[in-house]
Amino acid sequence: MGILQTHHSKLWFAGQHENWKLxxxxxxxxxxxxxxxxxxQSDRTExxxxxxxxxxxxxxxxxxxxxxxxxxxxxxTSLTQACNTCHQxxxxxxxxxxxxxxxxxxxxxxxxxxxx
Numbered sequence: 001m002g003i004l005q006t007h008h009s010k011l012w013f014a015g016q017h018e019n020w021k022l023x024x025x026x027x028x029x030x031x032x033x034x035x036x037x038x039x040x041q042s043d044r045t046e047x048x049x050x051x052x053x054x055x056x057x058x059x060x061x062x063x064x065x066x067x068x069x070x071x072x073x074x075x076x077t078s079l080t081q082a083c084n085t086c087h088q089x090x091x092x093x094x095x096x097x098x099x100x101x102x103x104x105x106x107x108x109x110x111x112x113x114x115x116x
Contacts, residue, residue: 007114013110053082
C-alpha cells in the first residue's frame with residue numbers, strides 16, 4: 001500500500017500546480033497499482049475494500065481531463081476520505097491519510113514546464 005501513498009502525494013502536488021499531464025500520469029499510476037493489488041493480493045481483506053476508492057479516482061480523472069482545479073481539490077479530498085474509510089473498515093484506523101502539506105519529493109519539480 002506504500003506505493004499508493006507515494007502516488008497519492010505526487011498527484012496532489014501535480015494538481016496544485018495544475019500540471020495536468022503529470023496529474024494524469026499519477027492518477028493512472030494509482031489505478032494501475034490498485035489493479036495489481038487486486039490481481040496479485042486478492043486474498044487480503046483490504047483488497048476487497050479497494051473498490052471504494054474507484055469513484056473518487058474517476059472524479060479526479062474527470063477533473064484532470066477538464067483541467068478543473070476546484071473539482072480536482074474536492075475529488076482529491078473525497079479520495080483521501082475514502083482511503084481513511086477503508087482503513088477504518090479493515091481495522092487499520094491508526095493509518096490516517098492526509099492531504100500533504102509539503103512534498104517529500106525534493107528531487108521532483110511539480111511545476112508545468114513550458115515546452116514551446
